[in-house]
Amino acid sequence: MYNVQQENFKVLENGNIATAKGFHAGGLHCGIRKQKIDFGWFYSDVPAQAAGVYTTNVFQAAPLKVTQESIAKENKLQAVVVNSGIANACTGEQGLTDAYDMRKLFAETVGVEEHLAAVASTGLIGELLPMEKIQTGISQIHTAEHQGAEKFETAILTTDTHEKGIAIELEIDGEKVVIGGAAKGSGMIHPNMATMLGFVTTDANISSEQLSTTLKKITNQSFNMITVDGDTSTNDMVLVLANGKAGNQPLTNAHSDWETFYSGLKFVCEYLAKEIARDGEGASKLVEVNVDGSFSDESAQAIAKSIISSNLVKTALHGADANWGRIITAIGYSGQSLNPDKVSIYLGDILVVENGIPHRFDEEEAKNYLLKDEVKILAKLGDGNGKATAWGCDLSYEYVRINASYRT
Amino acid sequence: MYNVQQENFKVLENGNIATAKGFHAGGLHCGIRKQKIDFGWFYSDVPAQAAGVYTTNVFQAAPLKVTQESIAKENKLQAVVVNSGIANACTGEQGLTDAYDMRKLFAETVGVEEHLAAVASTGLIGELLPMEKIQTGISQIHTAEHQGAEKFETAILTTDTHEKGIAIELEIDGEKVVIGGAAKGSGMIHPNMATMLGFVTTDANISSEQLSTTLKKITNQSFNMITVDGDTSTNDMVLVLANGKAGNQPLTNAHSDWETFYSGLKFVCEYLAKEIARDGEGASKLVEVNVDGSFSDESAQAIAKSIISSNLVKTALHGADANWGRIITAIGYSGQSLNPDKVSIYLGDILVVENGIPHRFDEEEAKNYLLKDEVKILAKLGDGNGKATAWGCDLSYEYVRINASYRT
Known part of the structure; x- marks a missing residue:
């Protein structure tokens, strides 16, 4: 609670x-x-x-x-x-x-x-x-x-x-x-x-x-x-x-x-x-994705869902890997209009991408943050006032185990 | 080759x-x-x-x-x-x-x-x-x-x-x-x-x-x-x-x-x-999904991709589980127009769903089929002449392992 x-x-x-x-x-x-x-x-x-x-x-x-x-x-x-x-x-x-x-x-x-x-x-x-x-x-x-x-x-x-x-x-x-x-x-x-x-x-x-x-x-x-x-x-x-x-x-x-x-x-x-x-199957953490500054709220929703649904993002989070390239990729294939050069990404308070280019960050600090039970990703788009929040979880071995098991 | x-x-x-x-x-x-x-x-x-x-x-x-x-x-x-x-x-x-x-x-x-x-x-x-x-x-x-x-x-x-x-x-x-x-x-x-x-x-x-x-x-x-x-x-x-x-x-x-x-x-x-x-990461088998009888080829493509992209279908195939409910579900949320009562599903030659209702099949036979290196799923829709084929692979522990590993 x-x-x-x-x-x-x-x-x-x-x-x-x-x-x-x-x-x-x-x-x-x-x-x-x-x-x-x-x-x-x-x-x-x-x-x-x-x-x-x-x-x-x-x-x-x-x-x-x-x-x-x-x-x-x-x-x-x-x-x-x-x-x-x-x-x-x-x-x-x-x-x-x-x-x-x-x-x-x-x-x-x-x-x-x-x-x-x-x-x-x-x-x-x-x-x-x-x-x-x-x-x-x-x-x-x-x-x-x-x-x-x-x-x-x-x-x-x-x-x-x-x-x-x-x-x-x-x-x-x-x-x-x-x-x-x-x-x-x-x-x-x-x-x-x-x-x-x-x-x-x-x-x-x-x-x-x-x-x-x-x-x-x-x-x-x-x-x-x-x-x-x-x-x-x-x-x-x-x-x-x-x-x-x-x-x-x-x-x-x-x-x-x-x-x-x-x-x-x-x-x-x-x-x-x-x-x-x-409580997603096999989940070890709650992930919150915030998208801010997209052209519309609907667009922000689609981008947030694209990030939270990516198996690559989810496995990276399972491994506490600050793999922002996968987040960028999920934003990029969301089908939404956006300016790639204006995208910034934060893991918690840690800036990892600024205006489409990697921002130097402390890998150890990022890893420690991603090991937490609750993790937040923020994508700032700089295109408008649209915003949305989505929630999901990491993708683990346990997920595969639960879902690959025989019914019989 | x-x-x-x-x-x-x-x-x-x-x-x-x-x-x-x-x-x-x-x-x-x-x-x-x-x-x-x-x-x-x-x-x-x-x-x-x-x-x-x-x-x-x-x-x-x-x-x-x-x-x-x-x-x-x-x-x-x-x-x-x-x-x-x-x-x-x-x-x-x-x-x-x-x-x-x-x-x-x-x-x-x-x-x-x-x-x-x-x-x-x-x-x-x-x-x-x-x-x-x-x-x-x-x-x-x-x-x-x-x-x-x-x-x-x-x-x-x-x-x-x-x-x-x-x-x-x-x-x-x-x-x-x-x-x-x-x-x-x-x-x-x-x-x-x-x-x-x-x-x-x-x-x-x-x-x-x-x-x-x-x-x-x-x-x-x-x-x-x-x-x-x-x-x-x-x-x-x-x-x-x-x-x-x-x-x-x-x-x-x-x-x-x-x-x-x-x-x-x-x-x-x-x-x-x-x-x-x-050769998908961690894949143990090639999966081919054929969709036949949808309202259009484009619709068939979307349905085939919905099936082959479902983590639930992919983990079931990894476990050689004839879990047709997940295939039905993926067809159902594909966003495509179709008549649920006309959908039939085959795993290889094994009919598992006929006109939207489960068809009795031999679980052992189905499991043996799904253990193969190449597996085919066929969804017959009975709505039109649209058809498409998609390919993918199962979702395994190995996929999670490869993608959860630290970059550092």
Whole structure:
């Protein structure tokens, strides 16, 4: 957890997806995976305004279709169920039927209307959900021993090495508002997919329209700016639910505390995104790439992603090698317009390239910097005011080991 | 070397870049690298029609600028000099001056006009060429012991594990015509760059205009369809020289033997491109991806490249894991329009996905197939007539080891 005390909000100790008023969560082992908790849920006491963003992969998994249908009805959700182990992707008609059945049974058991329930899956592609196990799981969601947000956080993980949860508290109209969340990372489940799932809950009062616009904008600066291996899964999804229990005046752009809420929601999404990047398969460090001075923000995003996605940059960082030539190269093939003679590059505070020409630096100092757990690369372009930040990780032997292993 | 006996041409035993009439080549150790031969050249007895394709990287190295200037003058070249060890990229004004000086001295020593000489470099970015060593190298290009195409083939290598050369013979207007070539691969030199260099020589009589159009078309189907790690270097370059010594009638689209020449040139470029992919850093196998039935050839190219560039596909192939879910995923995020329900996937002859749904297959058989040195993936899309082929390699521990090592 970050040790952050921002002016506008505070990070709550042990805060999680069920910290906001009226939210509950839990998880259990239903038997899709051998031992790990593999089945989780969260729900609100009352229907919540909801918004979602989904994978752009053409092969969109069945649960995403069902969840989008749920939200489409009245832009509300009240309960979300997630399984790990099997992605229910490339499963045809039967997969779709299973996702509908999962939603129906879950909604009935929680006691909400069907279209207020969402479903998500992550895991192996091309296998059908074991519906009996799913049913067994759903039948136990009210059992006392399975309650708890930490169980939910564990249930959604695949090859992630740790749970990812957070909650922050801020003040709106003098009312305490909480924004919490949980996520699973880009680790590929043995053996198939890099799925990113993000779930955010808040007791703020906000319209679904405002929520949807804001989520899209923030996702583009957070979840969409991380990369572990550049692969976009069939099951990626980010959902946000706002149940209004904090009792603030409806949040809009015009609300005097809008900036507070916006920066709080952005912080939560960015925190979860960074935790995903840090926990990339085999990763030994979190890498942050800042691009400043490009012709536009979009251009800066493309350049930042080009750098953070380069296998050559990633292996160099794994070896703590101040190999700026690879960074220059990744900038150069990003497809973006820029003046090569104006590009300067910093590793942390260490200037290594100035106006397109190498700048003498202390190799030992640079190596020591790159051995840190968190490493920052800054590319200054000098062409305009565009800027962006992307996060990723190094590329290690361990990544190859995890992903080269036989499924059998 | 392939054991190929095509109808239209034959692959010459020990054929190389100096097999075509009037071409000569050599190489020597000038001292840029510790031990390996690092300085090579080839030239023609007479000026040759010439064409080139160059990296799209914004940070284009100095030698590429000088070479383009040479060709621009009258679309001819007679002599080419190459050094490995230092790329002369990101070297500013001094780098450009050095490249001009290298061209000038080389041209004088070979005895050709300056604009008939081309220069190429591959190696470390951001360091200046040691011009004294370059001068020493140039001064010895007529020494008997340094002659030989195999020396040239060695001189241009960096982390490549073997030389890449070929020549074929075909008949045009009843005259014997030879097309030969040499290349260096996408191996990153310790520590910096993935540079691809390709040089093709022929004694065919063909206009530079026709040559240029043809080279561009063929490059898009050969050198541009390989990937080792997706990084496009500052120094990539492919040159073709045609000196006309075979005495055939000028080749154009309308020439009755045009198809013979075209398919021969394509074979040589494809051969060199595949050898580069096969020799990718840490690679244990050559992977060929065929896409068939997409809406257009361009779309098929993008899909094939998406598959061959996926780290997840590449690690799975390294582990001989028939992980078709990763192939589906890479197709899905290629950004191309397609019908997911029509996609079928083969590993060799083994059908693993049929119309978007998994097809039962023998895991053991698939694993045995994927353990081979050469592996083929076929994606049938069923949407149109577009097709493309791409080549690459698996992603191994060895790749990480090579690229994570310190430069110091």
